[in-house]
Amino acid sequence: MKLRSQALSLIFLFFFQITGMAQSADGNLKLKPMRSKTGLTISGNLRQLALQSSMVDSLAFEYSDPITGEDIVIPIHRDASGNFSTHLPIQSATQLRLLQGTKTGDKVRFGGLIQFYLYAQPGKDFSLKFFQSADHKERKIEYGGLAGAINTQYQAYTKALDHSEFSRIMEYKELMKAKKDSLEAFKLSFFAAFKTGFGF
Structure with a gap:
C-alpha cells in the first residue's frame, strides 16, 4: 500500500512538471511561461476642489510592489468633468493610496499627501467616486463593482473609528x-x- 502511494505521488509530480514544459522543434524541453490574470481597471469620477497651499488638481494611485518593495505611482488622467479609467498592473491583493499632487517649483510630485486608502485585487474591476467641496463641508467616497463591497466596508470601519474619538x-x-x-x-x-x- 505504501509503495502504491509513493508511485502515485511520483506520477502526479511528473505530470505537473510536464504540463509546465513545452517541446521545441529540435526536441529540447523548454519551460512554458506561467500565465496568470493580473491587473484591474478602476474607473469613475474624482473631484477634489479643496486645493490649498502647494496642492494641485492632480491625483494618482500608489501601491508597494510586494516583490521589490518599491512604491509604484500611477497618475490618474481625468477629463474636464473628473471622469477617469485607470489600469493598475497589480499581481496580488494590494492596498492602494490615493495621492494628492503637490507642486514644488515647476514639478508636480506625489507622495506627501494621502487622501485615503483603498483595496484592489487582480481581475476585480471596480468604480470609485470621490468628491471634496472647496469649503471642506462635503466629502463623499462611493464604490461599486467587484471590489466595491470590501472598500465600502473598510470606509465604514474607518469612519466608525473616527467617530469613536x-x-x-x-x-x-x-x-x-x-x-x-x-x-x-x-x-x-x-x-x-x-x-x-x-x-x-
Whole structure:
C-alpha cells in the first residue's frame, strides 16, 4: 500500500512538471511561461476642489510592489468633468493610496499627501467616486463593482473609528492634566471608544 502511494505521488509530480514544459522543434524541453490574470481597471469620477497651499488638481494611485518593495505611482488622467479609467498592473491583493499632487517649483510630485486608502485585487474591476467641496463641508467616497463591497466596508470601519474619538484618548498631554478622581470616568470613556471602534 505504501509503495502504491509513493508511485502515485511520483506520477502526479511528473505530470505537473510536464504540463509546465513545452517541446521545441529540435526536441529540447523548454519551460512554458506561467500565465496568470493580473491587473484591474478602476474607473469613475474624482473631484477634489479643496486645493490649498502647494496642492494641485492632480491625483494618482500608489501601491508597494510586494516583490521589490518599491512604491509604484500611477497618475490618474481625468477629463474636464473628473471622469477617469485607470489600469493598475497589480499581481496580488494590494492596498492602494490615493495621492494628492503637490507642486514644488515647476514639478508636480506625489507622495506627501494621502487622501485615503483603498483595496484592489487582480481581475476585480471596480468604480470609485470621490468628491471634496472647496469649503471642506462635503466629502463623499462611493464604490461599486467587484471590489466595491470590501472598500465600502473598510470606509465604514474607518469612519466608525473616527467617530469613536479614539484618537483623542491618545493625546497624552491631555491625560497628564487629568485629576486622580477623574480616572474612573476616563476608564469608562476609553472602553466605550474601544467598543465602538473594534465592535464595528
